[in-house]
Amino acid sequence: MHDKDIIKILQHARGETDAPLHREALRRAILSKKRGSFAPLQDFITQISMHKYYLSVGTVAAVAAIAAVVALSPISPSTVSAQEQVQRAFARATALTPEMRAEIEEKMKADMLKTLEEAKAAPDLKIMTKEEYEKDAQFTISRGPMGTQGITEARAIHLAHLDAAKKVGVGEGTITFSHSAGTHIEGHEAGESVMFAAKEMVPADLKGSSEVRKVVVGHNVMMGGVHEFSEPVKYLSYTDPEGRKTVLGLDQNDTPVFKFTTLNASDIKRFEFGAAGAPAAASVKIEMQKAE
Amino acid sequence: MSSVSSSRETNEEALILRAKSDPQAFGVIFDMHYKTILSYTLRRVGDAEVAEDLVAETFAKAYRNIPRFQSRGTPILSWLYRIAGNEVKMYFRKPRRQLSLDELREEGFDAPELVNERELLNDLVARDEEFARVMEKVRELPHRQQEAIVLRYIEEKEMGEIALIMRCKESTVRSFLSRGFAKLKTDLEKQQKRESRIIESEGRSALSI
Numbered sequence: 001m002h003d004k005d006i007i008k009i010l011q012h013a014r015g016e017t018d019a020p021l022h023r024e025a026l027r028r029a030i031l032s033k034k035r036g037s038f039a040p041l042q043d044f045i046t047q048i049s050m051h052k053y054y055l056s057v058g059t060v061a062a063v064a065a066i067a068a069v070v071a072l073s074p075i076s077p078s079t080v081s082a083q084e085q086v087q088r089a090f091a092r093a094t095a096l097t098p099e100m101r102a103e104i105e106e107k108m109k110a111d112m113l114k115t116l117e118e119a120k121a122a123p124d125l126k127i128m129t130k131e132e133y134e135k136d137a138q139f140t141i142s143r144g145p146m147g148t149q150g151i152t153e154a155r156a157i158h159l160a161h162l163d164a165a166k167k168v169g170v171g172e173g174t175i176t177f178s179h180s181a182g183t184h185i186e187g188h189e190a191g192e193s194v195m196f197a198a199k200e201m202v203p204a205d206l207k208g209s210s211e212v213r214k215v216v217v218g219h220n221v222m223m224g225g226v227h228e229f230s231e232p233v234k235y236l237s238y239t240d241p242e243g244r245k246t247v248l249g250l251d252q253n254d255t256p257v258f259k260f261t262t263l264n265a266s267d268i269k270r271f272e273f274g275a276a277g278a279p280a281a282a283s284v285k286i287e288m289q290k291a292e
Numbered sequence: 293m294s295s296v297s298s299s300r301e302t303n304e305e306a307l308i309l310r311a312k313s314d315p316q317a318f319g320v321i322f323d324m325h326y327k328t329i330l331s332y333t334l335r336r337v338g339d340a341e342v343a344e345d346l347v348a349e350t351f352a353k354a355y356r357n358i359p360r361f362q363s364r365g366t367p368i369l370s371w372l373y374r375i376a377g378n379e380v381k382m383y384f385r386k387p388r389r390q391l392s393l394d395e396l397r398e399e400g401f402d403a404p405e406l407v408n409e410r411e412l413l414n415d416l417v418a419r420d421e422e423f424a425r426v427m428e429k430v431r432e433l434p435h436r437q438q439e440a441i442v443l444r445y446i447e448e449k450e451m452g453e454i455a456l457i458m459r460c461k462e463s464t465v466r467s468f469l470s471r472g473f474a475k476l477k478t479d480l481e482k483q484q485k486r487e488s489r490i491i492e493s494e495g496r497s498a499l500s501i
Contacts, residue, residue, distance in 0.1 A: 001480050003473065006426060010445040013423045016327040017334055017416065021409045022344050023326050029348075030322065030355050031315045094408050 020113045021094060028117075082125045082236055085250070090116050092254040110259040119248055122238035128247065130235065308368055312359045321358075322351055325369055329376050335446055336380045336438070338427055340413035344406075346379040353379075366456050373443070373457045381435045429479045430472075437472025440465055 093101060093112045105112050119125055234250040249258040310317035329350055334343040353375050354361075361371060418424060430438050439458060443449045444465075455462045 001477060001484065003477065006473070006477060006480065007445055009422050009426050010441070013335060013420060013446055014448065015331070017331040017413060018327050019330060019340070019344060019409050019413055021406055022347075023330075025406075026348050026351060027319060027322055027326075030351055031319050091408060094412070 021090070024113060024117050082127045083120065085127060085234065085236060085254070086116055086120045086125070088254040089248075089250055089256055090120075093256060096255070104255070104257065112256050115246075115248060115256060115259055118240050118246070119236055119238050122240070125236060125238040128235035128237045130233070132235075304368060305363060308358070308361065308363060312361075315355075318355055318358060321354075321368055325372050326351070328369065329372050332373065332442070332447060333376050333380060334413065334417060335427065336377075336431075336442060337383060338417055338424065338431070340410040340417070342383060343413075344410065346376060346383060349379050350376040367453075370453055370457045373447075374459070377439050377457065380439075384431075384435065425483075426476075426480065429476055429483070432479065433472050433475055437468045437475070440468035441472050441476065444469055 090113070093116060096104070101112060233252050234254070236248045236250070238246055238248070240246045247260045248256055249260075251257045307317055307320060311321055326347070330343060330347050333346045333350070334340060337343050337346065350372060354372055361368075430441055433441070436458065440454060443454045443457060444451075449457070451462045451465055454465045458465060458468075
């Protein structure tokens, strides 16, 4: 065997490996501790080490622990159930091949594992029914790829065609346009996602005197040609670390397939004027209120 | 020194300075280098479970000791490599921890996901059989020789950086490399011969049947 053969074999193994779950858990464990108090971190390290020695016993213990939590804890069963749902989604997400996960994440515009970590840590995590979700969202999620050119692209939409926009909610000075309005806009195929710019969406009777109150930005991979993933059948709602209401959709296999986030008021201005860094959106819901 | 590398060093120094008191800044260092350190330890020990343990120990020690860390031209990554290398050395020296079942029941991370992730990592390691065979022999070398070979040929480090990580002179690194590589080559050749003999004798047995 020549030296160069050995070197070639060694070099072949170059490249980086990642363990996102371990990475996130370890990061959280380290940063949440004061430098002097390392016992809890040691516990964490100990604990994750434990799993390899006592997996079978550990699984039994985990089931027993969940049963005990359900039976004894003041936490509502729905919260426990939502946590279990997140765990199943974690298992599913980590079982995906990196390529498949990357493909879904590209369409979701969200880091799947990070989103699940957020959901897991959220104190208000809960399961939402489809009816609750639709009532809350008030629009039909559309499909198809969406450009990431920001607000500029949306301005290409002709105002004239906005007449076709479907009003789905009127009252208390608030008009909510259905996202499905996008299906009526020239140049966009039926069902295609369209980005709306708040300024262009202002109808005649509100123009010049309205303000954007709420913008919901989300991304989905439903029916977007991603392998076997279908539309979401389960919804989890929670508040993200930045205080934004977020809905995470899971398909029938518990794969996260979309994430919708209601932007905070501070984000809306940035979105409205399409400043650099404005969120690229696959679906947008806009509510406008007539100024007093 | 180029202006780019100089600016990178200045940025790193500023980050290290912040990380001494700000956990979030340490988080940035963690994010920057986690994968590199995991990959390094995984190659060194060949087992995802052990590697994850050693990475956790490495970053825990780095977090605890960064207030006392003085760069003096040592990049933070070299320092992390050094800690990780020591962890690997200690792992090979002492038996693995034996832990109690009670600790498992404490709140924390869930087993199934981590186990699943580790299995994926172990599959990745096992996929390259040739590499696994060579690394098995590398692990039989004295620790310093192992470290020099992995840093040089897999991690692609320059001699100067390896010397910084291993805290020795470049000439010493060369010596570790040369002696280690010679031993590795001999061991691999012996193994090849042994395997050829086994195949030959199996062939003869088959013919006689």
